Amino acid sequence: MLIEIKPADHLIASCVGKPGNRTFYIQAAKEDEILTILCEKFQVKQLAGGIRQFVERLLEKHPNLETSGLLDTLPDLALRRPIDPLFRVGEIGIGYDEESELMVLIAQELGQEVQEDDYQDDPETVKxxxxxxxxxxxxxxxxxxxxxxxxxxxxxxxxxxxxxEGHFCPNSNGHK
Ligand SMILES: [Zn+2]
Known part of the structure; x- marks a missing residue:
């Protein structure tokens, strides 16, 4: 199964919950169609670094690419509700389409890694x-x-x- 949002008019990586017990999501929407996927904090961090590196390399090939942080409209920095994640993400990939000048984020469900040529026909795999x-x-x-x-x-x-809830410090030697 492949779910596609093209192009996204809303794209955000954010979290809900109290510090120490937060749940992270990547969410994209096109008009009323909302796609939410569950991810780990470290995946958001990796993805952020990956996107920056990817755009840097893109700019070497396409110096005129529009990458200013300023969007035409103020981005919506809140997760849209209901937050109803489709799946927990395993692998995340980033790509670029020269024709549409759009970047693509490809997320695959955790535990569903299959051979590249298999996934097209595999209805169990959610991407x-x-x-x-x-x-x-x-x-x-x-x-x-x-x-x-x-x-x-x-x-x-x-x-x-x-x-x-508090902190048991291994370095405190009994002091707080
Ligand atoms: Zn400590």
């Missing part, structure tokens, strides 16, 4: 393709990364995150 401009992708990367970094505070003693 999502999200097409958006480079600016939209960079916007998602920046905002997603901010969400990742605005998580739990880090303990200065052991550099581990501090949970809202």
């Amino acid at each position: 999502a393709r999200i097409w958006a401009t480079c600016s939209q992708m960079l916007q998602m990367a920046d905002h997603g990364e901010k969400q990742v970094l605005s998580g739990r505070p880090i303990c200065g003693n052991c550099m581990q995150p501090i949970d809202s």
